[in-house]
Amino acid sequence: MSLKKGTEKSTSGDGVLDGRKQNTCLSVQADFEQAIDISANLHNKVTKTYTAKALKELCHNKKVAGKTSGKQTVYHALQEVPDEAIPEAVAAVDKEMELLLQQLTRLKGDQKKVQTESVVFCAKPLLSELHDDINHLAQERETILARLSQNVERGFRHISKEEKSDIHQDWKSWRRHVSLRSRICRDLWQKCSEVMPGNMSRTELWESLGLEGDPLD
Template sequence: MAKAKEVKPKSVKGEEAEKMIHDYLRRTNRPFSATDISANLKNAVTKQVAQKILEQLRDSGQIHGKSYGKQSVYVCLQDCLEEASSDQLMDLDRQIQTLKGELESVKAEYKVKSTEFQILNNSPSPAEIHQKISTLDKDIEQTKSKLDCLQAGSVKNVTEEEMKETLANHDFVKKGYLQRRKMFYNLWNLITDCLENPKELWDKLGFEKDEIMDVKQN
């Protein structure tokens, strides 16, 4: 079935177009450009015609116009608007109060949702939780395996005498290490005393400094 041909609205000009644009500005009481007005009136007035009429209304003092760069906007003069009745003003006050109540409700809901969002955003993702669970499961399995070995008696406990002997051997080795370390540096300082760049010789010989933790030279 052939698609129905779209019927374009008939464009108006002259006084009819002028009245249509002026009434629209008074009714909306908002600033618009010629392009906005033509689009909002469903192209009943072309952009070119709207621009011309807006300039004429501005020049005649019926509306106010102001340019922003290459674009001009137009708005109806406030003194051209009809004065609102007391009933209309009361109705507007009721609308304002209703909107204020809705605004406070929206603000309160926004605050709650923002707090919930922060909590969720700071919480680990499902992937991170699964990874953490997997790591803990491995730790539990390793700890359980060690515990089973201890309970089965397959691990020999170290006696107090063995512990003392081990510490004594450690102290003996450490003391010998510190003595040899001191002897080396005394000899090194004696040999390199006349050198301008001892570090160059150190690197050339391939020496490495001792980085053992908690070992101090006495």
């Protein structure tokens, strides 16, 4: 089969190159025999003689690679040289991933800390509830003082040991309540006054909440 010059020759060369890329490695032994597989693979669109010549020319032009050992030549497609920047890019990605993992670990720790503080904070009574309890205790105190005043006006009387014991137990119970509520109120006030809204002072915040007396230290 003869070949025309010009476009047909160029097209045939491209066909041989495409066929070479499809067959990564072909072993050939003679100028005529080495083109058999490629020519057959191209459905005999080019002759075996021209295929052998085209392979040599493609190898000479460094479009394919060839290695000769004795009478045998092995052609294969050129291997792309790895980009030197790829290892640096991979290292940069690995470093960024490591930083992100460290940041994720810190965020998880912060999240756990915030959740713990939230549970502790929610377990404490609200400031409004403490204010109501204080008012309730104040009313009870006024009632007790009124009763005591009435008893004083009526004169002293002998109090039995049982009554003294009951009064003492009540007194101890109320002291525990007052101490506990005072500590809770102080802790809650410290939390509320850690971050002041705007330019508001501790005294202004205390008064804005409707609390009486001086702010807790």
